[in-house]
Amino acid sequence: MKRIFVITMALTLILAFTIAGHAKSPVVINMFVGKDQSGANQKLVDMFNAAHEDIQINYQEMPPSTTEQHDKYVTVLAARDSSIDVLSSDIPWVPEFASAGWLLPLDDMFTDQDEYFAGPLLGTTYQRHVYAVPWFNNAGMLFYRKDLLEEAGFEPPETFDELVEIAQKLQTPERYGFVFQGMQYEGVVCAWLEMFWGMGGEMLDPDGKLIADQKILAESLQWLADLVHKYKITPPAVTTWKEAESQAIFLEGKAVFHRGWPSVYSHAQNPSTSKVVDDVGIVPMVHAPGQKSAATLGTWNLSISRYTKHPQEAWEVVKFMTSHEAQKIKALMGGNPPARRSVYTDAEVLQMYPHFGQFYDVFIGALPRPVTPAYPQMSVEAIQPPIAAVLAGTMTSEAAAADMLKGMQKILDRAQR
Amino acid sequence: MGAQVAGSATKGRQGLSESQLGRALVTPAVLVMCAVVFFPILATFWLSLHEYNLKYPYLGQPFVGLRNYIELLSDSRFLNSVKITTLFTVSSVAVELVLGMAIALLLNRTFKGRGIVRTAVLVPWALTTVVMARMWAWIFNSEYGVFNAILHRFGIIDQYIPWVADTNFALWAAVGADIWKTTPFMALLLLAGLQIIPRELYEASMVDGAGGWKRFWSITVPILKPTILVSLLFRTLDAARVFDLLFVLTGGGPGFATESLSIYTYRSLFVNLDFGYGSALAVATFLYVMLISFIYIKLLGARTER
Structure with missing residues (x-):
């Protein structure tokens, strides 16, 4: 009898709580x-x-x-x-x-x-x-070795030419001039866009029409290729680097400049992952004379x-x-x-x-990267392949710019037909 | 049920005729096949004749005939994926056949501990592909990878190579991993074929003075031919549809360097959200695989009719 009573009480209580809980769930x-x-x-x-x-x-x-x-x-x-x-x-x-x-x-x-x-x-x-x-x-930014630049009497660079000049002076066989993400993936587009914008380039107008200037496209691609093939401040291996690789090189103290995301700084300040604690400075990405710095969001x-x-x-x-x-x-x-x-x-x-x-x-x-629903496909199919080709040295910047423009237009057209 | 079936079979004409009964018994299976095989295939084909992109809902879903297929023909990304798929399939299956045959011949001999060795050989094949792809990603890792460590120790390379991030090596890294995983399957099938070859044939040819090489080409290969063709068919179809290994090991990259037909189809559907074009790609993949099976079955048929 006692047991039945307990069970009944328990069930009543559960029921009561369920109803109460339900009312105010x-x-x-x-x-x-x-x-x-x-x-x-x-x-x-x-x-x-x-x-x-x-x-x-x-x-x-x-x-x-x-x-x-x-x-x-x-x-x-x-x-x-x-x-x-x-x-x-x-x-x-x-x-x-x-x-x-x-x-x-x-x-x-x-x-x-x-x-x-x-x-x-x-x-x-x-x-x-x-x-x-x-x-x-x-957003992307330029990290530099404060200690090296100060020692050599350089101010942090503001223009493309200054970056090349400082990098060439301060690089050694053990230390690259400038490292970034050069693999064929979204990251290389982010890095390249900063150069394109920094030369005064624009991609889309507010209505989503392609207004990119082929000459600026070619110039920005040429600069990217020159880093590897002419100025030689970036090694050819850059085409295999994503964030982790370029960051590791910079934190090892093996690069003067590094294009990266904000989190690079906290890693650089962590003695267990970095040999450059307190030696890292931050400036916006360099730009062409008369233009403004840009950063990819x-x-x-x-x-x-x-x-x-x-x-x-x-x-x-x-x-x-x-x-x-x-x-x-x-x-x-x-x-x-x-x-x-x-x-x-x-x-x-x-x-x-x-x-x-x-x-x-x-x-x-x-x-932001071009604000259109077509962007992801544009990036993968029209922007990344020409960048990869100029970095590898298998295509001229003019041909790559023409390809890129044609490819982007084709994908944008698909969104309109 | 059993009684009923037996009853109708003995009664003959009164119930269902034998062929009617056969049809009745097959019907459920045919219905299931329709639901899970033919319907999806036809639906995909139907979708591939439409414009249908989730990102552009304002375009609606108009019927566009063969436009998606015509665009495929001038799509360099598609042509590249066909090339990558073919390279991957031909090279991995070729090596697997040679290695698989060698292992099968070895395992067909009697030696101590053969049972254990036979089981051990199967381990790579028993591993889930995703797990094994992850494992190979570590083996090929550019900083800690054991593959780099070994090559470095023997002085073959002086710098670690990012195998799966390098356009020149990524596909071959994937082929290597695939060979490691599926050679045992090939070996197992061939071993089964080897075991039905009567010992007397070899003994007789030895009496006639045939050497090992001669015995292999004149006895083993001809008798094993149907088995070889079946295992080639299995492996080729599998390799031509490769998805999981590449998805985990390289993600189809760098760039499009390891983008197989299946990976491109997936990306078109789930990244570009282009269901019309993606369906056309899926149908193209299906046709590609069909073509391979057709060629093999022609070869197989010719052999068995002999």
């Missing part, structure tokens, strides 16, 4: 983000969940590979599946996913756009609607899926994650350069990362 927002080793994302999620009773974030980490993340999102979103509410998007995906109709326009909600840098906003705006809020910045953003069942709650999550406070935590814990400009004047952040001041100078001039 919070909205769950599934947030998908690439792997984060700093723990900052988890901390932000915990903070949000503790502060909200009615909304709870279900935090899901994606594989570290950008390509794998892309393909996973495509599979889920193409199926119009509602299991993703908030997702982190690499900047070239924004026009792509927006054109496919997979992202929610955020025009009415994302109202403090002037708090952000201009470049990322260009990249997250497609056909006059904004589809993502920049979360943390990433790799900003990560937060977007809301068009298929979410809870757009309001999803926006609450995005708003919190991209707030000054949250971006500051991501900066302090993960070293991620914030997307909001106000964080760069935060005393606590500057004290921990004094170099963020130099990052700021780079981000001011940073540009």
